Amino acid sequence: MPAESTKVFLAAKLHDHPLNVAFRAFLAKFPLKAHRPIHRTPHHEVPTLYVWGNKKGDRGNQPISFDFACLRWQVWLLIIDARFDVKNCNEPLMSPSGKLPFLLTPNNDAVIGEHIEEFLKQNPEHQLDLDIPALTTDEEITNSKAFVALADTKLRNALMYYYWCEAQNFEEVTSQLYGAKYPKPLNWIILYQMKSAVVKELLTRKPVLDREEIYQEAEEALKAISTLLADHDYFFGRSSPSFIDAVVFSYVHPILSNPTTSVNTLTTITRRYKNLVEFSDRMKNRYFAKTYQ
Amino acid sequence: MDSDEKFPLRSRQNEELAEEYLQTFPESDRQRMREYLAAARKLADLVNDSSSEPFYIHSCRIFGTKKTRQSLFKAVISPTFEARTFGELIDEVRIAADKLNRLDIFKYVDVLLDACEDGFAPPEALDMVIAVEEKPRYWIRTGTEIGNDAGSANISLNIRNVFGGAESLEAFMSANTQTSHVFEFCLAKPINGNPDYKIDTSAFSLTKNNQIYSSHDEILRGAALRWRGRSRLGLHELSYGITWRQVSNIAQNATLSIRESAGHSLKSSITNTFTRDVRDDVMLPSKGYYLKLAQEFAGIGGDVDFFKHELESQVNFHLGKGFILSASLRNGLLYPLDGQRSKISDRFFLGGAQSIRGFRLNGIGPREDKKDSLGGDLYVAGGASLFTPLPRLGNYPVKGHFFVNGGNLLQLNQRARLRTNINQLTKTPSISAGVGVVYRSSIVRLEVNFCLPLITTATDKVKKGLQLGLGINFW
CATH class of the missing domain: 1.10.287 (Helix Hairpins)
Incomplete structure (x- = not known):
């Protein structure tokens, strides 16, 4: 008999030894008594999207996130009619990536980015309806991809620059949004940490952060998007929104809803495109009207 | 004293x-x-007999100082100039020499009383000659430690007598196999050259790895200003500290409450601590008692407001023939103010080989999904140990050990009254008992116990059977 199986055999024999069995039976009697726990484990019934929500001075739960990355998922989940809750946590450290948003499943799994949709697809009980926003023609799909990419570079750069690199906005607007949760002077330390991360990210895409150039590119992008939308309710003349609507709304709405400061170039530019302003209101009424009433 | x-x-x-x-x-x-x-x-006898003879110190000469400032000596020896009789004089000189010794800046302190050199001085005048040798100013200590389940290496750089007033400066760094690290910087100064009263200021940065029992890391950065004094009753400590706590690196499978407790918080608090320790040994005492009372008030700025109280006590009886009976009682209360909920960084944790045997590390108290320990705001813990001599090992620091210990840890229900909360605490204790062997080496105490949990709460993490304890403080 090989040595390995001898060992196994001996172990099994020892395991079944009456003394050992009796000993285990004795141990199994303990603890003699177990109290019921007092602490109740909190639990989410439905997946919960953790987002940047309330700004300084807001009471209750604000329905629309001010952060474009969060708003994009919030609107997209509404479009595909997913069953989910929104929680304004304002704390990126809760997320596995260190950035909001993330979706916390009822099993306490934190999922981010594309995995959110994947998770919803795999769990049909979340009543996903992916047929409504599905694009039909190849042209629409290609166009949608191109314009989403356009918005994700030009509008995103401009919005990030607007929030973090305009000194006045940083102090008057951004600090009220992203630093609302923290006490002084911690809020400034954390804000400057966030700012340096944002600047680092911008510099990976643009070698020089030129204010005029960034806004110029944003204006060109807005113009192209405005032309694409034309006088339709939603992109490509559809009766209901698709992914591109979610993306455009997630950039246009934060821009339009920012308070007027002396450096509101971006807001002024965007207001010129009447159809985009109307589109933003239309989306807001369609998906957030309920919560506003 | x-x-x-x-x-x-x-x-x-x-x-x-x-x-x-x-x-x-x-x-x-x-x-x-x-x-x-x-x-x-x-x-x-000679000194005693002549203690009432009139004498006084006429002058004082100091030899051997290089860095030490004159003002330090002035502060320490000035009372000796007040003495008017020989007895008083001897006492004061003794006290002064003792203080100089305990400042930890001299290799030796020799005090000599001599007849006065000044020809015009009266015959009862004496000269005091102090000869010292300063200790080296710089020293480095390195060490390694093995804790509950991690090894660590540390290095400490020290400067003695930094500004010539017996100030000490220490920079301490420690790195752990489990990503945690510590950096601390501390400058301490005796008040008026008295080693019993010290004021110190420190700054620190440390990372605590709490992944095993509550799925997160905690980064602390802060600064503190502390006053420490030794009185007849014991050691008093009063400090003000400001700490930036960051709960981060939440594990993928962390429970809901742990994930939601991630974030930054700023604690600004005053702490008062009183310790009286009259035990004959810290690790395995055979007689004497220990008492520690601590109160903390947070809410002077920052975003956490609470009042925290903690009491730790231990009493040991020498029963003779090598038998020792030791009993301990601890309790704590964290009372959040302004309707806040307590934060995980401030809460108490209970359980483990050094705290309550028969339970895993922080295994008692509120827990979610049988996994993450949340900590509690209210606890009580007690234990009794009987140490017995072992046959043929009487000369070694090894003892047999019988124990019963238990406790309970709860989160405060702020809607109910405090009394109701305390009642709840006493109603559902977790208790375990066992036998084992205790070995006290020169640096650490080692315990191997066979533990049986008697009463538990369903969510407790128990440690049935053999449990190993390695450390310095045991309850």
């Missing part, structure tokens, strides 16, 4: 102790010691 301890020459009690101690020496040594003692007694 009573007066006999301060002035040993006045007490005869020491001689009895010495006599007892001498029994262990060979006859020749004993004889020599006796002669020495007789001479010392004669000298003491």
